[in-house]
Amino acid sequence: xxxxxxxVFGLASRDYVHEWQMSGCFVLALAAVxxxxxxxxxxxxxxxxxxxxxxxxDPRNREIVPVGSGRYDGAWLEGVRAQPEVAFLVPRxxxxxxxxxxxxxxxxxxxxxxxxASDHGDPLLSPHxxxxxxxxxxxxxxxxxxxxxxxxxxxxDGSLARRFRGRQERVHLPLTVAALAPExxxxxxxxxxxxxxxxxxxxxxxxxxxxxxxxxxxxxxxERTYPGFRLYAHSIYDVAGLxxxxxxLGIDVRTRVAEIELVRRMNRNLTAIYWAIAVxxxxxxxxxxxxxxxxxxxxxxxxLSVLRLVGFRTMDIVWFPMxxxxxxxxxxxxxxxxxxYVTAWMINDMMAAQVEAGQQVCRLLPLHYAIALALTCxxxxxxxxxxxxxxxxxxxxxxxxxx
Amino acid sequence: xxxxxAVTRSSPCRSNSCRDTGRPLDDVSAESAxxxxxxxxxxxxxxxVVKTRQAEGVAFRLRVPNLRIDRGEKIALIGESGCGKSTxxxxxxxxxxxxxxxxxxxxxxxxxEPVDVNAYWKRDKIxxxxxxxxxxxxxxxxxxxxxxxxxxRDNMNxxxxxxxxxxxxxxxxxxxxxxxxSHLGKLPxxxxxxxxxxxxxxxALAHRPAIVIADEPTAALDPYAAQKAMSLFIxxxxxxxxxxxxxxxxxxxxxxxxxxxxxxxxxxxxDRKLTETVVRG
Numbered sequence: 001x002x003x004x005x006x007x008v009f010g011l012a013s014r015d016y017v018h019e020w021q022m023s024g025c026f027v028l029a030l031a032a033v034x035x036x037x038x039x040x041x042x043x044x045x046x047x048x049x050x051x052x053x054x055x056x057x058d059p060r061n062r063e064i065v066p067v068g069s070g071r072y073d074g075a076w077l078e079g080v081r082a083q084p085e086v087a088f089l090v091p092r093x094x095x096x097x098x099x100x101x102x103x104x105x106x107x108x109x110x111x112x113x114x115x116x117a118s119d120h121g122d123p124l125l126s127p128h129x130x131x132x133x134x135x136x137x138x139x140x141x142x143x144x145x146x147x148x149x150x151x152x153x154x155x156x157d158g159s160l161a162r163r164f165r166g167r168q169e170r171v172h173l174p175l176t177v178a179a180l181a182p183e184x185x186x187x188x189x190x191x192x193x194x195x196x197x198x199x200x201x202x203x204x205x206x207x208x209x210x211x212x213x214x215x216x217x218x219x220x221x222x223e224r225t226y227p228g229f230r231l232y233a234h235s236i237y238d239v240a241g242l243x244x245x246x247x248x249l250g251i252d253v254r255t256r257v258a259e260i261e262l263v264r265r266m267n268r269n270l271t272a273i274y275w276a277i278a279v280x281x282x283x284x285x286x287x288x289x290x291x292x293x294x295x296x297x298x299x300x301x302x303x304l305s306v307l308r309l310v311g312f313r314t315m316d317i318v319w320f321p322m323x324x325x326x327x328x329x330x331x332x333x334x335x336x337x338x339x340x341y342v343t344a345w346m347i348n349d350m351m352a353a354q355v356e357a358g359q360q361v362c363r364l365l366p367l368h369y370a371i372a373l374a375l376t377c378x379x380x381x382x383x384x385x386x387x388x389x390x391x392x393x394x395x396x397x398x399x400x401x402x403x
Numbered sequence: 404x405x406x407x408x409a410v411t412r413s414s415p416c417r418s419n420s421c422r423d424t425g426r427p428l429d430d431v432s433a434e435s436a437x438x439x440x441x442x443x444x445x446x447x448x449x450x451x452v453v454k455t456r457q458a459e460g461v462a463f464r465l466r467v468p469n470l471r472i473d474r475g476e477k478i479a480l481i482g483e484s485g486c487g488k489s490t491x492x493x494x495x496x497x498x499x500x501x502x503x504x505x506x507x508x509x510x511x512x513x514x515x516e517p518v519d520v521n522a523y524w525k526r527d528k529i530x531x532x533x534x535x536x537x538x539x540x541x542x543x544x545x546x547x548x549x550x551x552x553x554x555x556r557d558n559m560n561x562x563x564x565x566x567x568x569x570x571x572x573x574x575x576x577x578x579x580x581x582x583x584x585s586h587l588g589k590l591p592x593x594x595x596x597x598x599x600x601x602x603x604x605x606x607a608l609a610h611r612p613a614i615v616i617a618d619e620p621t622a623a624l625d626p627y628a629a630q631k632a633m634s635l636f637i638x639x640x641x642x643x644x645x646x647x648x649x650x651x652x653x654x655x656x657x658x659x660x661x662x663x664x665x666x667x668x669x670x671x672x673x674d675r676k677l678t679e680t681v682v683r684g
Contacts, residue, residue, distance in 0.1 A: 003567065011550070018552030018590075306548045309498060310562050311537020313530040395500065396529075397493035400544060 008316045011307070012323035015300075023328065026292055030332025030376070033285045035339030038372060040281065042344050042362040044274045048267075050359055056267070058184075059123035061260055062087070062233045064242055067252040069094070069227035077229060083245075085238035090119045091195055091226035097202040100191070102175070103157045104148040110159075111147045111189055113140075115201070116230070118192035123232045125192060129179035132192045135200060135212060137178040144189040145180050152179050164207050164217065171204065171215055199224070236260045282375070289376070290383035293328070297321045297387035304391050305399025318388035325384030329376045337369060443513055446614060446646055447472040447495060451505030452521075454490050464679040465490045470665070471684070474513065474613075477637065477647040479662035480682070481654045484619075486669045487680035488650035489545075492618050495648060496542050497532035500524045511539035511613045537565060541607030541645070543617035543636070547599045549591040555602050556587040562610040577605045580639060597628045604636050614646045622652065633657055 016023050072091065081089040092098070098115040118125065118132050118139065125131060125139060130152070132139045140150070150156065156175040161168060181192060200210045209217035233239045239255050246253045297304075304317050344362040351361040391399070449470040456463045465487040472478055480488045493499035494507075497520060501507060510517035523532050536542075541562065549558045557564075559574045578584040581601040583594075591599050600620060607615055620636060621629035633651075637660045640647045651657055654664070665684035671677070 004565075007565065011553075015550070015552040302548075303550060306544075306550060308533065309496075309536070309542055309544075309548070311533045311565050313533055396498035397489075397496075400493075400498070400548065401489070 004312065004316045005319060008307075008312065008319045009323055012320045013327070015303070015320075016324050016327050022296075023324075023331075026296065026328045027331045027335060029292055030289055030328060031335035031339060033288050034332060034336035034372065034376060035343075037281045037285060038336055038340040038364065038368075039343045039347075039362065040277065041368065042340060042364045043347070044278075045365075045368070046361045046363040048270050048274070049363075050355070050361075056236055056263060059232055061236050061256045061263070062123065062239060063256070064231045064233060064239065064246070065254045066228050066231075066246070067254055070251065071225040071227070072229060073223060073225050077226070080229075080231070083242075085233050085242050086231060087234040088119075088121050088123055088230070088232040090117045090122070090230050092117050092228040092230060093195075093198045093202040094227050097205045098198055100158045100160050100201065102144065102148060102191070103159070104150045104154065106149040106154075107147065109147055111144055113144045114188060114190040115198055116186065116190055116192045117195050117198050119195065122192065124181065124185035126179075126182055132178060132194050132197075134194060135197050136174065137176050137194075138197075139179050139181050139192040140177055141181050141186040141188065141190040141192075142183050143187065144191060145177070147189065150177050152177050160201060160204065162205050162207065171213070173213060236264070286379045286383075289329075289379050293321065293325050293380060293383040294387040296324070297384060297391055301391050301394075301399050304388070305396050308392070308396040309400060314389075314392045317392040318385055321384040321388040321391075322381050325380035326377060329380035330373070333373050333376050336372070340364070442473075444473045444475075445471055445508075445517075446474050446476075446510060448506060448508040448517070449504070450507075451503075452494065452501045452507055453503045454487075454494060454499065455502045456490075460676065462677045463487070463490075464677060466679060466681045467491065467683070468681065469683050472646065472648065475644060475646055477640075477660070477662045478649065478684070479654075479657055479664045480648070480650045480667070481652070481664060482650075482667060482669070482680075483652055486667070487682070489618050491682055492616050492648065492650050495614075496540055496616050497523075497536050509535070511535070537562070539613045541610065541612040541615040543600075543603050543607045543615070543620040545619040545622055547591070547596075547603040549599055549602055549606070551591055554588055554590055555583060555594070558591065558602055559587075559605040559609050561606055562612075566610055568610060573611075574605070574609050577609055577639065581605050581635060597624050597632065600624060601632060601635070604632070604639070608639055608643060608645070611643045612645060614648065615640050616648045618650050619652065620649070629653075634660060637662075 074091070077089060077091055080086060095114075098117075099112055100115060101110050101112045103110045116124075120131055121127075122131065129139070130137070138156070140148070145151065148156065154177045156177060157172055158175045159170055159172045161170040163169070181190075186192075200213060200215075203210050203220055204213075204215050204217065207217050208220045209215060231242075233242050239260060240257050243253055243255045243257060300321065304320060307317055307320065344360075344364075347362045348360050355361060447470065449467045452467040452470070454465045480491060482488055490499065494501055501521060501524070504521040507519070507521040508517040509520050518535065520532070523529075550561070553561065555578070556574060559577065560570070563570075563574070575584065575587070578587055581604065583598055583601050583605070586594055586598060586602075591602065594602065600623060604617075604620060607617070617636065621632045624632060637647065637657075647662070649657070649662065663684070665682055667680055667682040669678065669680045672679075
């Protein structure tokens with residue numbers, strides 16, 4: 001059995017090499033269909049993928065911002081945070097109190113920055129970087145880091161002032177740059193800080209004491225309320241539901257529901273268009289591959305009958321065209337990949353100016369190459385197998401007398 | 404003398420004599436007798452084997468009321484093309500299924516039970532039939548049937564290698580005998596028709612089959628080359644003690660080679676819708 005298969009493999013290979021011109025034509029024909037299809041998919045994956053990633057995955061689309069200021073206590077915020085649709089929630093202090101002036105050793109400038117409440121799991125920050133923590137560790141926005149000429153690990157001098165009991169007071173506190181926020185997280189001068197630090201700064205400005213930093217003042221209230229919060233839904237699909245829930249509580253929120261709907265509709269339409277092209281392409285590809293392999297088996301019917309005459313079994317004979325179809329599939333795929341590589345390189349080179357650094361207009365994952373190979377081999381084996389079976393089924397004498 | 408009798412006995416289908424035998428064509432039973440015993444030396448035993456083919460309203464029927472072929476016999480089937488020689492050979496090589504068969508037995512070796520070929524056909528055991536053919540039968544096709552992608556050596560060695568036989572110089576010896584030793588490394592394309600036909604003869608003999616079937620092995624050659632190739636073929640088959648079953652359209656090429664001629668008669672029905680060949684021997 002194995003010996004017969006090896007024999008058939010050897011014969012099929014020798015025939016394939018012997019007919020190299022014909023084999024080359026089949027390989028070219030296959031690559032001519034598969035190559036452009038791979039470019040098309042590369043474009044779909046590159047463009048649509050990047051766009052969808054940008055639009056769907058951009059956390060700003062999942063943000064829900066309460067309009068105006070309210071009075072939310074800790075327990076209520078805990079309850080909202082526990083909702084399954086909520087991915088991230090952190091309380092905000094009054095924005096007028098959420099600023100600080102920063103100085104560094106390397107820069108002579110004093111930069112006033114906005115402070116953004118942050119915590120673990122902040123969707124605007126990279127999960128791989130260090131997070132703002134405690135009263136000292138902050139994450140700077142790019143623009144403020146540039147102005148201060150600092151990077152992760154550097155120290156900063158934070159200072160803020162208040163009028164307390166009739167006199168101007170200024171305090172300094174040492175801060176450490178834990179990390180830099182991604183470019184798109186915050187475009188102005190800003191710093192992501194812990195709620196604890198924000199509360200301390202607000203307390204100081206309100207004339208309350210901050211024992212942790214040895215700042216003097218009146219004792220703070222027992223129950224703290226927050227004027228707002230930063231909230232991100234789990235996915236863009238949860239935003240509309242959360243907006244309605246807040247509206248039910250009488251809280252006006254600002255969302256990007258309209259933009260999300262636009263994106264979703266565009267995604268649906270583009271996906272539909274690409275699927276239509278993909279299905280048409282795949283059907284055409286399978287038909288062209290199947291037809292050429294089928295015709296090839298018909299052409300070789302007499303030779304296959306000779307194999308039958310010298311005693312090869314039905315399955316061995318079916319393997320003969322299947323082995324050759326596999327050669328065509330693998331070589332055609334390899335050629336198509338080369339075509340794709342050259343084309344994709346040219347497209348990406350041409351479009352490099354229009355897209356963000358590191359982004360590619362035309363790109364495929366290794367998985368896509370594997371899928372293309374598997375589909376090609378599958379279609380080839382099925383077509384050649386069916387044709388081979390048909391050839392093996394006809395009475396051997398008929399095949400021998402043909403031509 | 405022999406040649407003239409060949410003409411009268413296996414008269415071409417077109418000749419008028421086809422029609423004046425006076426016996427209805429579908430009368431099969433008249434010649435049927437009980438199947439004879441399977442003797443020790445018998446290889447083939449056919450009894451009431453019929454193959455009918457239909458094409459464009461014209462039917463062709465080959466009828467074999469009785470055919471016995473003994474071990475070591477050299478059989479010749481002489482007749483014009485289209486009279487059913489190839490049909491009979493193909494049935495004997497198990498590459499064509501009979502339409503019906505009273506008995507179709509095959510025993511390649513002197514011992515063991517004869518194989519019921521028709522039963523295999525009926526149960527669609529074409530792989531089993533293929534195994535038998537592979538082991539016991541060499542087949543020389545009219546047009547060579549060489550694989551164009553194999554060298555002469557590999558073509559001649561094909562049946563041997565399928566059987567897993569080791570290379571022992573048989574192919575080289577045969578090539579020497581056939582006068583194609585210098586072509587062993589070439590592809591069939593590089594050979595003349597006559598040389599290719601000799602390669603085909605070599606391939607059919609290389610695995611020392613018990614039976615060699617040859618369908619007009621020299622039809623494509625000029626008369627001189629044909630005569631030479633034919634006597635070479637018969638001599639080589641004799642050397643390996645093979646039973647030979649040969650079809651040819653020209654008796655004069657082979658009359659000196661000592662073959663037993665199967666008698667056959669071809670007739671055509673009055674409406675020209677049915678041609679029937681009856682072979683017995």
